[in-house]
Amino acid sequence: MANASGGNAHLMNRVNNQAGNMPAKQEGIKALLADVNIKKRFEEILGKKAIGFMSSIINVVNGNNALKTCDQMSVITAASIAATLDLPVDPNLGFAYIVPYSGKAQFQLGYKGFVQLAMRTGLYKTMNVSEVYEGEIKSANRITGEIEFDFEGKQSDKIIGYVAYFKLINGFEKFLYMTTEEVMAHGKKFSKSFHRENGLWKTDPHSMCLKTVLKRLLSKYGILSIEMQTAFRSDQAVVNQQADTGEITYDYIDAEGGAVEEAEGVIEQPPQEAEEQAPGADKQPVQESMVEKHRRMTQSLKAEDEDHE
Numbered sequence: 001m002a003n004a005s006g007g008n009a010h011l012m013n014r015v016n017n018q019a020g021n022m023p024a025k026q027e028g029i030k031a032l033l034a035d036v037n038i039k040k041r042f043e044e045i046l047g048k049k050a051i052g053f054m055s056s057i058i059n060v061v062n063g064n065n066a067l068k069t070c071d072q073m074s075v076i077t078a079a080s081i082a083a084t085l086d087l088p089v090d091p092n093l094g095f096a097y098i099v100p101y102s103g104k105a106q107f108q109l110g111y112k113g114f115v116q117l118a119m120r121t122g123l124y125k126t127m128n129v130s131e132v133y134e135g136e137i138k139s140a141n142r143i144t145g146e147i148e149f150d151f152e153g154k155q156s157d158k159i160i161g162y163v164a165y166f167k168l169i170n171g172f173e174k175f176l177y178m179t180t181e182e183v184m185a186h187g188k189k190f191s192k193s194f195h196r197e198n199g200l201w202k203t204d205p206h207s208m209c210l211k212t213v214l215k216r217l218l219s220k221y222g223i224l225s226i227e228m229q230t231a232f233r234s235d236q237a238v239v240n241q242q243a244d245t246g247e248i249t250y251d252y253i254d255a256e257g258g259a260v261e262e263a264e265g266v267i268e269q270p271p272q273e274a275e276e277q278a279p280g281a282d283k284q285p286v287q288e289s290m291v292e293k294h295r296r297m298t299q300s301l302k303a304e305d306e307d308h309e
Contacts, residue, residue, distance in 0.1 A: 111211035
């Protein structure tokens with residue numbers, strides 16, 4: 001379990017206060033989103049895009065019978081993570097997902113979401129992730145880890161692996177290649193929903209393979225902006241709030257050992273240390289991120305509420 005404060009705390013407070021003691025499953029998603037306070041929170045995060053975003057939440061739930069039976073407040077909190085990151089939750093787009101698991105809704109980031117968050121930093125010149133077919137690897141050096149690809153040498157439609165690559169505007173570049181067997185072994189080890197019929201590893205295995213190799217590359221060598229750190233912390237997590245302290249906690253119920261592999265040793269690094277993972281990265285002017293702005297805004301609102309109590 002990982003902890004966090006601020007961010008979505010005020011939104012979750014509004015949800016909890018609105019629902020009172022009524023069991024979450026008895027409160028429909030439409031009723032929750034119709035609450036004026038919850039609507040206000042989404043509007044403060046997304047502005048004019050809030051109406052369309054809330055409609056997409058309803059569509060996601062209506063299109064998934066398993067989500068209908070989940071704790072609907074967990075759906076709201078998962079959606080609020082996507083809203084904070086300004087990513088759509090329409091599963092057809094592949095940026096972010098609201099996924100049911102054991103009666104709770106998880107937030108999951110798609111590989112397109114990771115690409116979007118990375119490119120927003122303005123530090124990447126290019127980024128890509130792709131499948132590798134049989135015959136496209138010309139040579140591999142086990143000592144240096146270098147792999148020479150020949151994309152004209154494709155021999156069949158058999159996918160033998162996946163490769164992610166990025167290049168920063170200062171010239172630093174890195175790639176990561178994983179065989180199909182390595183990617184699948186990773187999924188089996190860290191995802192309890194790997195064998196579930198309605199899990200993404202079953203319904204969309206190709207995108208999960210692309211996400212796995214890209215996420216591992218970015219977690220080790222990428223620029224960890226505030227938004228990216230939030231993404232790593234929230235991915236595959238059920239977001240909860242402590243009733244007594246208001247503290248946000250992340251339960252990684254979709255991973256063995258209670259934690260997602262990439263969430264350890266990456267999220268806790270100070271931002272300046274995280275940026276040093278990409279040698280020679282040009283220092284950029286520090287600007288207030290969307291998450292920081294939302295955190296400041298909700299803390300201010302919370303303080304106002306306390307003053308009126």
